[in-house]
Amino acid sequence: MPTNKIVGENTEQGLHAKFHLQHPTSRFALNVDLTLPDNGVTAIFGQSGSGKTTLLRCIAGLEKAQQGHFVMKGETWQSDSFFLATHKRPLGYVFQEPSLFPHLTAKGNLDYAIKRSGIPLPADLYDQVIDLMGIESILKNNSQQLSGGEKQRVAIARALLIQPKLLLMDEPLASLDNARKQEILPYLEKLKSTLNTPILYVSHSVEEVMRLADHVVLMEDGEVATQGQVEEVFSQLTSPLLFNNNTGVIWQGQIVEQDEKWHLSKVSCAGSDLWIRNNGDSIGQQVRVRILATDVSLTLTRHEDSSILNRLSVTVLDIVADKDPAMALVRLQTEKNTLIARLTYLSVDHLALVAGKVLWAQIKSVALVR
Known part of the structure; x- marks a missing residue:
């Protein structure tokens, strides 16, 4: 595997996200104003219902905030007068469930994503991603034959092969048992060190955040409680989320x-x-x-x-x-x-x-x- 970064080009710096979203059917409101690094892994961390997934969906354009602004490396995806449709946003999205096509093999799922993206694939990228996620031996297997960890690795490879400028991961290990989590975490660590694309990683797992994150955004009740380098955030004593046996x-x-x-x-x-x-x-x-x-x-x-x-x-x-x-x-x-x-x-x-x-x-x- 080459040591050079394999996906994405850093042309301008900074991700800026500012959203106000009030759900009409609940009292929950998202109010965030964030400037995030344009490299490494930023963990969106917090308890269930804190707004982590809602923030990710706003960034993806799956939720349209009443007031929204998102700029990705100098490229506006949303403003007061402009909204770039989700399918036109150059991002990859990995959900809790892999959502592979059950009638296709692992390779078939990857090939379909590449075809749908319409972006020419660099000569060595396919082999690099396959090697990165360790899935060469299961490419011919039908997706229904794969374990939970294997399915998620294929789903991550699928997201990488569309060559995103931003990778969103919404609790990708949440549906896996502990054995499968321990199986896939080393691949995520490898991904982090190899990818030249910023990753926004939603989780409520302290272990995952401590292992993977460079930067942490701590969410509480739809707002940002604190953010910073992972070492800084977990040394603070101001958030009740950090007061437990994992402190x-x-x-x-x-x-x-x-x-x-x-x-x-x-x-x-x-x-x-x-x-x-x-x-x-x-x-x-x-x-x-x-x-x-x-x-x-x-x-x-x-x-x-x-x-x-x-x-x-x-x-x-x-x-x-x-x-x-x-x-x-x-x-x-x-x-x-x-x-x-x-x-x-x-x-x-x-x-x-x-x-x-x-x-x-x-x-x-x-x-x-x-």
């Missing part, structure tokens, strides 16, 4: 050392070194790690007589209440990263924690996200 932070790092005897790898994350289980990654590889707040404990002094390998000097930034009245979330600053610890208020009182206090964080577990 934690994401750090970007690089494998700098391997201990073959103990099967461990050292990850350097902006000055903070962490030992993680060796997952076969090579030295120099860029990785993303996830640290849950429940896996962080605090001590006033550095403990060498502990089974916990990862110990960092930290400074308390602030303390906020958790949903559980017995618990608090403590935001901490390492040298260059933010960390969150979930502690009982009894522990907060016992350690006399206040903003500015310097102490030690012990990280019990570090998960390699990618």
